[in-house]
Amino acid sequence: MDLTLTPEMAAFRDEVRAFLAAHADDYAAGAPKDVKAWQKLLIEHGYAARTIPREYGGYGAEPDILKGRIIAEEFIRAGAPRGIANQGVSMLVPTLLEVGSEDQKRQWIGPTLRGEVIWCQGYSEPGAGSDLASLQTKAVEDGDDFLISGSKIWTSTAHVADMIFCLVRTEPEAAKHEGISYVLFSMKTPGIEVRPLKTMTGQAEFNEVFFTDVRVPKANVVGGRGRGWFVANTTLKHERGMLGDPNATEARLNSLVEVMKTETVGGERIIDNPLFRDRLMALQARVFAMKFNGLRLLTAAQTGEGAGLAGLIVKLQGCELNHQIAALAIDALGELGILYHEGQHLRAKGNWQRSYMFDLGLIIGGGTAQIQKNIIAERGLGLPREPSPAKA
Amino acid sequence: MRFALSEDQRMLQDSLAKALVDVSPLDRVRRFAADPADTAADVWQALAEFGLPGIVVPEAYGGLGLSMLEAALASEALGAAVAPVAFLGSVLAPLALVRAGSEAQRAEWLPKLASGEVLAAAAIGEPIAGARDGAGLVAKAGKLTGRALFVPGGLAAGLIVAADAKGGLHLVRGDAPGLTRAVMPTIDDTRRLAELTFADTPAEPLTSNDALAALRDAGWVILAADTLGASQAMLDKAVAYAKERRQFGRVIGSFQAVKHLCAEMAAELEPARALVWYAAYAFDHAPEEASLVAAHAKAHLSEIGRFIARTSTEVHGGMGITDLLGLHFWFKRIGQNRQLLGGPEKVREIAARVQGLIGA
Numbered sequence: 001m002d003l004t005l006t007p008e009m010a011a012f013r014d015e016v017r018a019f020l021a022a023h024a025d026d027y028a029a030g031a032p033k034d035v036k037a038w039q040k041l042l043i044e045h046g047y048a049a050r051t052i053p054r055e056y057g058g059y060g061a062e063p064d065i066l067k068g069r070i071i072a073e074e075f076i077r078a079g080a081p082r083g084i085a086n087q088g089v090s091m092l093v094p095t096l097l098e099v100g101s102e103d104q105k106r107q108w109i110g111p112t113l114r115g116e117v118i119w120c121q122g123y124s125e126p127g128a129g130s131d132l133a134s135l136q137t138k139a140v141e142d143g144d145d146f147l148i149s150g151s152k153i154w155t156s157t158a159h160v161a162d163m164i165f166c167l168v169r170t171e172p173e174a175a176k177h178e179g180i181s182y183v184l185f186s187m188k189t190p191g192i193e194v195r196p197l198k199t200m201t202g203q204a205e206f207n208e209v210f211f212t213d214v215r216v217p218k219a220n221v222v223g224g225r226g227r228g229w230f231v232a233n234t235t236l237k238h239e240r241g242m243l244g245d246p247n248a249t250e251a252r253l254n255s256l257v258e259v260m261k262t263e264t265v266g267g268e269r270i271i272d273n274p275l276f277r278d279r280l281m282a283l284q285a286r287v288f289a290m291k292f293n294g295l296r297l298l299t300a301a302q303t304g305e306g307a308g309l310a311g312l313i314v315k316l317q318g319c320e321l322n323h324q325i326a327a328l329a330i331d332a333l334g335e336l337g338i339l340y341h342e343g344q345h346l347r348a349k350g351n352w353q354r355s356y357m358f359d360l361g362l363i364i365g366g367g368t369a370q371i372q373k374n375i376i377a378e379r380g381l382g383l384p385r386e387p388s389p390a391k392a
Numbered sequence: 393m394r395f396a397l398s399e400d401q402r403m404l405q406d407s408l409a410k411a412l413v414d415v416s417p418l419d420r421v422r423r424f425a426a427d428p429a430d431t432a433a434d435v436w437q438a439l440a441e442f443g444l445p446g447i448v449v450p451e452a453y454g455g456l457g458l459s460m461l462e463a464a465l466a467s468e469a470l471g472a473a474v475a476p477v478a479f480l481g482s483v484l485a486p487l488a489l490v491r492a493g494s495e496a497q498r499a500e501w502l503p504k505l506a507s508g509e510v511l512a513a514a515a516i517g518e519p520i521a522g523a524r525d526g527a528g529l530v531a532k533a534g535k536l537t538g539r540a541l542f543v544p545g546g547l548a549a550g551l552i553v554a555a556d557a558k559g560g561l562h563l564v565r566g567d568a569p570g571l572t573r574a575v576m577p578t579i580d581d582t583r584r585l586a587e588l589t590f591a592d593t594p595a596e597p598l599t600s601n602d603a604l605a606a607l608r609d610a611g612w613v614i615l616a617a618d619t620l621g622a623s624q625a626m627l628d629k630a631v632a633y634a635k636e637r638r639q640f641g642r643v644i645g646s647f648q649a650v651k652h653l654c655a656e657m658a659a660e661l662e663p664a665r666a667l668v669w670y671a672a673y674a675f676d677h678a679p680e681e682a683s684l685v686a687a688h689a690k691a692h693l694s695e696i697g698r699f700i701a702r703t704s705t706e707v708h709g710g711m712g713i714t715d716l717l718g719l720h721f722w723f724k725r726i727g728q729n730r731q732l733l734g735g736p737e738k739v740r741e742i743a744a745r746v747q748g749l750i751g752a
Binding site: 001003004006009066261277278281285295296300309374377384385386 | 394631662
């Protein structure tokens with residue numbers, strides 16, 4: 001254990017701080033004035049697309065997990081927005097880097113990083129949720145093209161997306177996991193219908209997408225025909241890491257502390273109420289545990305050692321913790337906590353309630369809590385899989 | 393920056409765990425638990441050869457001169473083995489001497505503590521956790537009067553570090569006049585607690601006034617680490633049992649109802665390990681955070697320890713509650729750690745205070 005920074009790393013941290021101080025005007029309200037200009041600036045300085053090769057539009061630095069961590073911490077400290085972190089950047093780009101063809105890399109990575117092309121992810125289907133590999137959207141060969149028909153659900157940005165990266169069944173005769181391909185196509189292609197999916201928050205954070213004979217060139221397959229399951233899995237692990245990021249959770253806890261220090265009921269600060277204070281401290285301990293667990297994972301990644309259970313539990317615990325923080329904020333606000341939509345007494349634009357509801361979706365999405373527990377028990381503890389009913 | 397145990401620290405963990413398998417197997421723990429006259433001197437002697445009593449004693453005084461992290465790893469190993477050893481005093485008494493003792497006091501006591509020749513106990517519960525049944529010590533003219541309850545290792549200690557009601561620290565010799573001791577039978581038969589009565593008992597004051605907070609923080613870390621080890625042992629036993637026990641023609645670990653209980657235990661325990669490591673590290677290297685993270689480690693391990701203790705017992709089914717299986721030794725050890733030096737509610741109250749959320 002040695003949590004001090006080397007002089008090189010301390011200098012790097014100071015460099016990031018200086019950059020953020022110099023550009024504070026560009027993100028005064030916590031969001032960039034101009035998203036694309038901010039992204040361009042971040043890439044130029046290596047604070048976004050840091051390790052992506054220059055020829056594809058990135059900054060081209062050697063991977064350095066600690067520097068990545070320092071950047072993340074300093075941006076949180078300054079309340080500065082990170083670069084574009086949509087599904088194109090966080091999921092498609094790493095996939096293309098790993099298994100894309102040279103043409104695919106050159107065509108898509110740069111524009112995606114610069115925010116010129118917005119992607120959506122076509123994975124889940126109405127009949128294929130936790131059992132994603134049972135997906136049925138079919139791609140039928142027609143000359144040099146596929147004709148794609150079927151439907152996708154939970155497609156967050158489909159209504160604004162230019163492109164989709166999509167899992168489709170290209171080999172109907174092959175085994176479940178071996179008949180799937182990962183394809184890229186334009187959302188402007190004829191035969192696509194997008195319907196907003198309104199959730200309990202009152203907003204449509206997701207969409208349903210319907211395909212009817214959508215014509216897609218075979219050349220748009222990434223990583224080879226029938227390899228889509230394995231291609232998708234190379235990046236699903238990134239998603240599970242993103243859901244449950246302890247830095248974001250700590251920032252949220254700090255907002256809750258502020259709420260409890262500033263809000264009063266009957267003239268008494270919430271923080272002075274021992275029951276609420278006790279709940280807050282119990283959550284803070286959990287946040288600390290996840291934060292230090294994150295540091296442990298960071299070192300494990302640097303040294304190339306497997307993180308084991310410490311990594312497998314992040315999605316489950318992190319999402320649950322976020323939800324509990326929102327729950328305590330609502331309780332601390334009491335009747336104010338049920339205000340929503342608008343009105344003069346409304347706090348934080350209703351975001352605690354919105355988070356409380358939306359985060360329940362995150363406990364379910366990206367691999368439900370129950371699927372996470374299977375993963376922890378089977379991969380982490382070596383417990384046997386449930387026998388499949390077909391074999392029983 | 394490196395958040396991981398060093399090679400030496402891993403070796404310490406491994407070799408101590410192996411030694412405990414030999415010197416303190418469950419049969420040995422059972423004999424200790426059943427016989428009030430048994431002081432487990434053989435276990436203590438083996439651990440003394442290991443250097444454990446002097447783990448935080450500076451090398452100049454014959455100790456190992458290691459940090460709180462190593463002490464926590466040792467405590468974790470003792471908890472995992474439910475070893476019949478009062479380790480808390482072996483950490484707290486040397487710390488009191490190093491931080492608040494005079495050179496003469498150090499020279500007199502530290503070598504004997506390091507060798508294991510003198511056992512030490514810390515009677516500091518009342519000013520930290522609050523006094524029960526009118527306990528508490530009053531210091532006057534070099535003498536202590538009153539009672540200290542729930543003192544781990546207090547029955548056999550040759551040196552007692554005692555805190556008076558105002559938080560001042562004193563050294564009391566085991567043979568001091570007016571000192572009487574009585575056992576306090578608890579749920580946990582692997583570590584006996586003492587009620588110490590002082591009647592105009594001669595006591596040497598230590599010099600520093602803020603050492604009590606450091607002893608408290610160290611005590612919290614050591615107890616949290618003991619619970620970490622005991623909880624990991626209970627999780628391991630539950631997983632092993634779930635892989636072996638068959639019902640309905642399958643091992644029960646293949647049922648999601650059982651598998652998920654195991655996953656929940658692991659999901660709680662694994663991040664708690666990082667919390668204990670950091671709390672121990674901060675004690676030596678990040679003093680401004682030390683009290684807060686020690687408090688969180690103590691309170692949080694108490695909570696998840698309780699969850700794991702009952703859940704592991706449930707995974708074992710009816711066998712879980714039998715004396716024959718012996719799982720209850722771990723269950724009770726975790727239960728005892730939870731209340732010593734303040735239960736979670738008390739400790740969280742202090743956590744809020746030390747970060748300035750409420751007034752002192």
